[in-house]
Amino acid sequence: MAAAGGRTLGRSSFSRATSNPVASSSGASGVKIGPNGAAFVSSGIPDLDRILGGGFLLGSVVMIMEDADVPHHLLLLRCFMSQGVVHKQPLLFSGAMKEPRLFLGTLPAPVSSSKEDGRYRAMGAAASSDGQANDEGLRIAWQYKKYFGDDSRAEHKDNKQEFSNDFDLRKPLERHLLNGQNIECVSIQDADTLSGLQDCCTSFLSKLPRKDGGSLTAGRIAIQSLCAPQCRYFEKDWDMVSFIRSLKAMVRSSNSVAVITFPSTVLSNSFCKRWQHLADTLLSIKAIPDEDKDLAKLLTGYQDMVGFLRVHKVAQTNSQVPVILEASTLSLKLRKRRSLVLERLNQAPVDGSSGPSSAASSSCSSQGSQLDF
Amino acid sequence: MEEYGGGGGDLLSEAMGSAARVVVVEDCVEAPGAFVLHLLLKRALASGGAAAFLALAQPFSYYDRVLRKMGCNLSLHRRNERLHFFELLGFPGGAREGTIADSFVRLYNEIQRLVEANRAGENAGQFTVVIDDASLLEVVALGSVNDVLDFLHYCFALTSEMNCSLVVLIHEDIYADEENMGLLLHLRYIADLVIKAAPLSTGLAADVHGQLSVVNKGTFSEQRAKAQKVWNFHFKGKENGADFFYPGTRH
Numbered sequence: 001m002a003a004a005g006g007r008t009l010g011r012s013s014f015s016r017a018t019s020n021p022v023a024s025s026s027g028a029s030g031v032k033i034g035p036n037g038a039a040f041v042s043s044g045i046p047d048l049d050r051i052l053g054g055g056f057l058l059g060s061v062v063m064i065m066e067d068a069d070v071p072h073h074l075l076l077l078r079c080f081m082s083q084g085v086v087h088k089q090p091l092l093f094s095g096a097m098k099e100p101r102l103f104l105g106t107l108p109a110p111v112s113s114s115k116e117d118g119r120y121r122a123m124g125a126a127a128s129s130d131g132q133a134n135d136e137g138l139r140i141a142w143q144y145k146k147y148f149g150d151d152s153r154a155e156h157k158d159n160k161q162e163f164s165n166d167f168d169l170r171k172p173l174e175r176h177l178l179n180g181q182n183i184e185c186v187s188i189q190d191a192d193t194l195s196g197l198q199d200c201c202t203s204f205l206s207k208l209p210r211k212d213g214g215s216l217t218a219g220r221i222a223i224q225s226l227c228a229p230q231c232r233y234f235e236k237d238w239d240m241v242s243f244i245r246s247l248k249a250m251v252r253s254s255n256s257v258a259v260i261t262f263p264s265t266v267l268s269n270s271f272c273k274r275w276q277h278l279a280d281t282l283l284s285i286k287a288i289p290d291e292d293k294d295l296a297k298l299l300t301g302y303q304d305m306v307g308f309l310r311v312h313k314v315a316q317t318n319s320q321v322p323v324i325l326e327a328s329t330l331s332l333k334l335r336k337r338r339s340l341v342l343e344r345l346n347q348a349p350v351d352g353s354s355g356p357s358s359a360a361s362s363s364c365s366s367q368g369s370q371l372d373f
Numbered sequence: 374m375e376e377y378g379g380g381g382g383d384l385l386s387e388a389m390g391s392a393a394r395v396v397v398v399e400d401c402v403e404a405p406g407a408f409v410l411h412l413l414l415k416r417a418l419a420s421g422g423a424a425a426f427l428a429l430a431q432p433f434s435y436y437d438r439v440l441r442k443m444g445c446n447l448s449l450h451r452r453n454e455r456l457h458f459f460e461l462l463g464f465p466g467g468a469r470e471g472t473i474a475d476s477f478v479r480l481y482n483e484i485q486r487l488v489e490a491n492r493a494g495e496n497a498g499q500f501t502v503v504i505d506d507a508s509l510l511e512v513v514a515l516g517s518v519n520d521v522l523d524f525l526h527y528c529f530a531l532t533s534e535m536n537c538s539l540v541v542l543i544h545e546d547i548y549a550d551e552e553n554m555g556l557l558l559h560l561r562y563i564a565d566l567v568i569k570a571a572p573l574s575t576g577l578a579a580d581v582h583g584q585l586s587v588v589n590k591g592t593f594s595e596q597r598a599k600a601q602k603v604w605n606f607h608f609k610g611k612e613n614g615a616d617f618f619y620p621g622t623r624h
Contacts (some may be wrong), residue, residue: 036438067380136480237516238515238516239515240511242512242513242515245509245512245513246463248462249462252431252432252462253432268550268552269549269550270547270548270549270553273401273402273544273546273547273549274508274544274547276402277402277508277544277547282402312402312403313402317438318434318435318438319438319439319442319612320407320408320437320439320608320610320612321409321610321611321612322405322582324577324578324579324582325577328577352517
């Protein structure tokens with residue numbers, strides 16, 4: 001219940017929604033205001049925004065644990081950076097590569113809202129309305145609900161297209177968008193220490209102060225493979241974790257979000273945990289084995305999956321309650337081979353021919369050995 | 374007989390008993406334990422005492438909002454000088470004068486001054502020093518565990534010499550390896566009370582966020598020595614506090 005009589009103490013967990021729906025469509029700055037003074041920028045992947053409760057929280061640090069076998073963290077990073085370019089948000093990119101500028105050439109362009117997409121969204125809306133109507137007469141098994149699409153997709157289409165874009169991973173971002181932009185690139189491969197990067201971040205963030213209630217320009221920092229072994233500072237464990245700590249402190253008081261990917265397996269367990277504790281939002285990528293018959297039997301749509309994404313922690317403003325997601329492991333898929341979607345995992349229908357008990361036991365055992373949901 | 378507003382604090386306060394001198398809160402990535410710190414800070418301020426809060430993890434605005442939802446106004450306490458807040462996000466700061474040890478010494482001196490001032494004051498209530506968190510102190514010290522241990526031992530000395538208690542949060546999953554367990558073992562040794570938050574073996578759940586184990590060594594009270602020492606129960610974090618309940622008793 002809302003606070004009565006103007007008392008500020010003892011406020012319950014219900015907070016009056018102060019977010020102005022009109023403000024959320026301030027697409028020019030690409031910032032969405034949420035409850036509790038939270039401001040979000042899009043991650044570049046609409047599904048991920050939805051799962052994280054709005055997007056990446058401004059003032060937070062997002063860390064993505066890479067999988068050594070697959071480069072999917074780059075997909076996430078590219079969508080994040082492209083979204084910033086599309087919204088004309090200042091971007092600082094740092095990578096464990098000689099020429100970070102070249103990475104900009106791999107940024108994807110937004111999916112052009114062609115007739116095809118218009119039809120797809122209309123289909124989605126129609127199907128969902130049909131589904132609603134049919135629900136009374138027909139009981140839909142829970143695992144098939146996903147085929148009826150998302151209601152919100154059709155409704156908030158306009159808002160969504162301003163705040164969050166679908167990116168076509170096969171099409172590079174247009175040159176002219178990159179040229180006129182405030183994009184800074186720093187290479188950390190040959191750096192002996194991280195102090196250079198830290199100075200860049202300090203000056204970048206000093207131009208993006210945080211003010212309550214304003215949807216000022218939001219900035220993005222993207223750091224790829226921070227603890228990559230080829231970097232010269234790689235041995236300096238304490239320097240690296242100290243850098244993250246200072247970056248987090250600076251980001252907290254600025255109107256920006258930092259996304260850091262790192263190959264967690266090259267760090268010691270102890271330091272890996274330290275990095276994980278420092279993250280506000282923690283994600284990890286897991287590779288999917290090719291041609292895994294057990295997995296193919298267990299999950300629907302296995303053939304289309306390129307990997308798993310696991311959500312370990314979700315940033316929140318000013319709250320001590322952890323975010324419990326319905327599903328913390330999601331599958332990464334490429335819809336029409338070009339845009340990244342995240343889907344909940346669905347167990348495939350049990351094969352009736354092999355008998356219920358044996359199928360159940362085989363799927364249980366494979367689940368125990370390989371999958372870690 | 375501590376008054377806990379909002380109910381649900383009963384199991385924890387029962388397990389903790391009367392004020393312990395040194396409380397160590399352990400947690401891990403899957404089960405964050407900061408909410409226990411918030412509860413203890415609220416409890417320290419509610420019983421008329423004063424507190425010094427060393428915040429390395431979050432800025433003041435965060436704690437202010439979180440505690441406000443729990444019914445404790447940190448801004449007011451800070452204005453009334455019942456709460457001394459050290460915002461240490463950027464500690465030791467840009468212009469580092471001297472070594473890390475010097476910065477720790479300066480910090481300790483300030484804390485000692487506060488504790489002494491509190492003891493000499495009119496309402497010499499309980500003074501609590503809260504540290505969030507010890508693992509970040511190590512990062513500040515760039516790995517020099519000795520500096521951190523020195524600092525913590527000086528704070529620990531305050532608890533025995535003056536009417537002061539110490540609450541420290543540490544991430545126990547960082548110290549899982551044998552080689553670097555030093556800080557964790559030291560803290561566990563000097564602690565009167567160890568509160569450990571851990572996830573459930575079955576994973577995450579909306580109704581139960583994890584399990585809490587409380588080990589009460591009872592070193593400070595004779596009656597306590599005969600009472601129950603180890604408690605295990607489940608918890609669920611809420612905006613205005615937390616619920617503690619035995620497994621299976623959740624309605």
